[in-house]
Amino acid sequence: MNPDPIADPFDLTGRRALVTGATQGIGTDIARTLAGAGCDLVLTARDREGLAALARSVRADHGVRVEVVPADLADAAETEALAASALAAFDGLDVLVNNAGISVPQRVVDVDATTWDLVLAVNLRAPALLGSRIGRAMAQAGRGSIVNVSSVAGSLALAEHFSYCASKAALIMATKVLALELGPSGVRANCVSPTVVMTEMGQRVWGEEAKAAPLVARIPLGHFARPADVSHAVLFLAADASAMVNGVDLKIDGGFSVA
Template structure:
């Protein structure tokens, strides 16, 4: 029987300085993983790494990167390799959401959402997977969304990018299975993160969400940690190409 222990494994989490990404970093570090968190803001990335080391006693580094820039992403992967010697787990977590009706959506904003949510996981995988192939081990976890499978008004770019990420995950799984690399997508529903505070703070919008949730509440970031640990560990070695919905029951109907 394998375990969730990640002692000696190295994990790279894009957008790992807040929200779900930070929760993942904490959970993985507690299980012994060396953790690299990224942000566009170098000071913030390094401050979060400092707090992780203090909180868990594990190794952690903060890396500044624009995940939509291929050269920057390559430098990011090289920096993590120099620090840890390997990259076992890649969590493509960085993402944005801009809410507007389609007819009011600016082309530049559309491109920004697609680049961050869909292009960036493609670039990060291209930079990291060659190392995984050499070491004959890898876990790729792409943070998609339930909105990659169902839609909401004013989320055209977000829904499109997350649906594309689910499909990209399946192609990754097919192409790299022979190298002992798995790729899975996590599809969260409404979680109480920084990104969703604008909805939570709007009584009408918040009630609309609660009406669609059989559990009648928003999810807490800690409630995703167990799934991430499973996907990062040897326990999930037979799972690849899956899109796992964890949404409080929203998509049941």
């Protein structure tokens, strides 16, 4: 017998989510999108003032509960403390969105250990630790959704992005292991892999038409992604709409990776 149909498979009312990297670009859009679906939020980033301002705005716009926990995800101890604080904020979590990430462009021949370790710490170790600690609590509760924000650079090599590509490729595989081990306890793990997203940073780097044109020409849909393209995919993976989706790397790239 099939289970009863879900009244609104995108409704997150009463759910609790942690969103990392919440004060910039994609992270802010994800936070607002989840709040718009009724989700209570724990928001984290290094920018204390930015977190406080975002929390006030989200509470006013959507009427959900919002707590902030400033943290530097390059620091393993702060990451561990974040997991504990986020779980305590609303007595558990239903959704974890590992969005925070950094990129320090370097040619292969110029890579240095300090930069390599920093990028891997933020882009891979932090989501792995949060996935482990929060995933364990979700498994004990019997449900949860982990959504990792990777990149098409995790599947396709990008010049001058040695550490970034390596970290995002590893994050995709880490997601699959989370899905494999936590799935039997009712916890799903998936990731989204966008192409260039036209945040403020994306505009600064790719806003010049002459620079962007060769890359846009390789995207069958003919344009870069918007923040909403990513946040809507995250909402889908966080919600019951994707109840049978586990271990997937969802490309948000307009067909770039198949062209």
